[in-house]
Amino acid sequence: MDIIYTIWLRSMIRYIRSKSRIVGSISMPLFFLLFLGFGLNSVVRIPGLGENYIQFLIPGMVAMSVLFTSVFSGIQIIWDKQFGFLKETLVAPVTRMEIMLGQTFGGATTALIQGIIIMVISLFVGLQVQSVIGFFIALGFMVLIGISFTAFGIAIASRMEDMTGFQLIMNFVVFPIFGLSGALFPISSLPSWIAPVTMIDPLTYGVEGIRYGLTGVSQINPVLSFMVIGGFACIMTIIGAFLFRKISI
Amino acid sequence: MTPAIQVHELTKKYGNLVAVDNISFEIKQGEIFGLLGPNGAGKTTTLSMLSTMQKPTSGTATVQGKDVEKNEDEVRKAIGIVFQDQSLDEELTAGENMDFHGRLYRIPPDERNQRIDSLLRLVELYDRKKDIVKTFSGGMRRRLEIARGLLHHPSVLFLDEPTLGLDPQTRNHLWQYIADLSKEKHITIILTTHYMEEADRLCDRIAIIDHGSIIALDTPQNLKNGIGGDIITIQTPDFNTATEVLSEPWIHRIETHNDEIRIFLMNAEQHISDIITRVNQQNITIHSVSIHKPTLEDVFLSFTGKTIREQEINGKEMMRMHMRRGKR
Numbered sequence: 263m264d265i266i267y268t269i270w271l272r273s274m275i276r277y278i279r280s281k282s283r284i285v286g287s288i289s290m291p292l293f294f295l296l297f298l299g300f301g302l303n304s305v306v307r308i309p310g311l312g313e314n315y316i317q318f319l320i321p322g323m324v325a326m327s328v329l330f331t332s333v334f335s336g337i338q339i340i341w342d343k344q345f346g347f348l349k350e351t352l353v354a355p356v357t358r359m360e361i362m363l364g365q366t367f368g369g370a371t372t373a374l375i376q377g378i379i380i381m382v383i384s385l386f387v388g389l390q391v392q393s394v395i396g397f398f399i400a401l402g403f404m405v406l407i408g409i410s411f412t413a414f415g416i417a418i419a420s421r422m423e424d425m426t427g428f429q430l431i432m433n434f435v436v437f438p439i440f441g442l443s444g445a446l447f448p449i450s451s452l453p454s455w456i457a458p459v460t461m462i463d464p465l466t467y468g469v470e471g472i473r474y475g476l477t478g479v480s481q482i483n484p485v486l487s488f489m490v491i492g493g494f495a496c497i498m499t500i501i502g503a504f505l506f507r508k509i510s511i
Numbered sequence: 512m513t514p515a516i517q518v519h520e521l522t523k524k525y526g527n528l529v530a531v532d533n534i535s536f537e538i539k540q541g542e543i544f545g546l547l548g549p550n551g552a553g554k555t556t557t558l559s560m561l562s563t564m565q566k567p568t569s570g571t572a573t574v575q576g577k578d579v580e581k582n583e584d585e586v587r588k589a590i591g592i593v594f595q596d597q598s599l600d601e602e603l604t605a606g607e608n609m610d611f612h613g614r615l616y617r618i619p620p621d622e623r624n625q626r627i628d629s630l631l632r633l634v635e636l637y638d639r640k641k642d643i644v645k646t647f648s649g650g651m652r653r654r655l656e657i658a659r660g661l662l663h664h665p666s667v668l669f670l671d672e673p674t675l676g677l678d679p680q681t682r683n684h685l686w687q688y689i690a691d692l693s694k695e696k697h698i699t700i701i702l703t704t705h706y707m708e709e710a711d712r713l714c715d716r717i718a719i720i721d722h723g724s725i726i727a728l729d730t731p732q733n734l735k736n737g738i739g740g741d742i743i744t745i746q747t748p749d750f751n752t753a754t755e756v757l758s759e760p761w762i763h764r765i766e767t768h769n770d771e772i773r774i775f776l777m778n779a780e781q782h783i784s785d786i787i788t789r790v791n792q793q794n795i796t797i798h799s800v801s802i803h804k805p806t807l808e809d810v811f812l813s814f815t816g817k818t819i820r821e822q823e824i825n826g827k828e829m830m831r832m833h834m835r836r837g838k839r
């Protein structure tokens with residue numbers, strides 16, 4: 263436990279110090295929120311929410327910010343590899359499982375904070391949190407998304423030598439996961455051939471869970487969402503730990 | 512007393528490349544032991560196996576009696592290591608880097624803080640404790656890494672090219688630290704280097720390593736004595752004739768290397784004029800003459816037929832070829 267905490271602590275110190283990263287990873291969801299949100303607010307009709315696209319979009323943007331922050335936190339292992347710091351951790355009398363879990367929780371915490379920042383900003387553009395319980399449900403889903411995708415990032419980083427493959431992963435894996443997740447558009451209004459793809463995207467369940475928590479309305483039963491994203495978090499952690507165990511420097 | 516390190520027929524292969532080739536040696540408690548050899552000789556790979564970071568292909572090694580493969584955790588607790596390439600977190604302060612290390616090695620908080628302060632004082636970085644490592648010079652980073660490597664009181668310290676890339680003044684300073692450390696803390700130090708002077712000045716015993724094999728192992732003095740006296744180096748275009756005219760009983764041995772002849776003999780000062788006279792009588796041009804006491808460079812040269820520098824250039828070529836092959 264103390265080792266996991268140590269690794270987590272380092273992630274936190276680094277996070278607090280990286281002002282540019284904090285601002286950078288807030289700017290994109292914020293941009294989406296303002297332009298898409300206000301631009302389409304009166305055009306798009308959302309089932310259950312009526313003419314309130316912004317209410318619909320906010321949970322999606324929170325999920326987006328959590329997704330990108332956590333993937334990035336996981337991928338950070340590559341920097342540690344390149345700057346040599348990973349060796350310092352690997353040569354210590356600790357297990358790789360502890361290192362991996364510390365890194366995962368660190369990434370998830372960072373992602374959670376980023377998501378909360380978006381949530382707070384959203385209060386000014388119309389977010390109305392329905393209940394305290396709802397708020398905590400949303401936080402729970404954010405944590406699960408954070409764990410899943412930090413572990414995903416660690417898994418990727420364990421197999422990559424340097425950052426050259428990073429853009430590829432972003433374009434062909436992370437953006438599609440985001441785009442197909444129902445963060446931007448309601449699942450029921452998608453063309454029928456895309457809907458099944460959306461249903462196999464694990465992030466869909468995370469987004470729907472946050473949406474349920476924040477707005478009280480969702481198209482997927484929150485219990486199902488919880489089981490899918492929770493299961494996905496476990497599987498990714500196992501895969502991440504497995505690949506990290508075999509990391510070579 | 513068990514030796515600090517025992518290495519028996521240790522081998523590491525990367526595909527077809529034999530990075531470490533069947534080496535065996537022992538290091539005594541409290542000794543400063545050097546692995547001296549050109550780039551690519553296999554020094555870092557050897558340390559990687561001893562520090563449990565790489566699995567040997569064959570052979571065995573123990574650190575403080577613990578097998579590096581079977582008893583990984585015990586070995587890790589017993590060693591401190593300063594890697595060849597920097598391994599600090601540049602975004603953290605010196606103190607935070609130390610603290611992180613102390614926590615990883617589960618040193619209780621009070622003890623940890625007290626040791627951090629005293630070690631930072633030792634390497635003269637105490638007043639920079641709260642500064643981010645990014646702002647540190649190469650020498651300061653190296654000192655910080657050494658302090659960090661000592662934090663958990665290892666009984667064996669590994670230093671991989673501790674002064675690589677540092678300016679001469681900082682290098683001298685670090686040598687002093689390392690020598691003092693070994694005396695005051697009674698820890699065993701194994702260091703790798705391709706600087707002759709470093710090995711000579713610091714090490715109690717040196718293993719000269721080339722192409723993965725140990726080609727000589729002894730005290731620096733014995734290694735140099737083994738050369739056979741002093742060395743007179745004559746630069747001449749006509750080194751074959753020059754070699755022929757010099758056949759005196761007091762000449763121990765003659766080697767030619769590039770456009771130089773290297774004459775090994777005792778009491779070179781007494782014989783130098785004699786040698787020059789003989790060469791002159793044959794009308795052989797002499798570009799330059801020098802006398803020197805044998806250095807480890809001479810030892811390396813006499814064992815491998817190449818200077819370390821030449822060997823390194825070869826090594827780099829080999830590495831490039833290796834990489835090209837790898838890419839295809």
Ligand SMILES: Nc1ncnc2c1ncn2[C@@H]1O[C@H](COP(=O)(O)OP(=O)(O)O)[C@@H](O)[C@H]1O
Binds near residue numbers: 525530554555557
């Ligand atoms: N991970 C690796 N994969 C393939 N070859 C390697 C690896 N590490 C080292 N080598 C090769 O092994 C040889 C010895 O390298 P190394 O131990 O780093 O030498 P030194 O530290 O003496 O400079 C070199 O030829 C190097 O290219």
Ligand SMILES: [Mg+2]
Binds near residue numbers: 554555556595671672
């Ligand atoms: Mg090396």
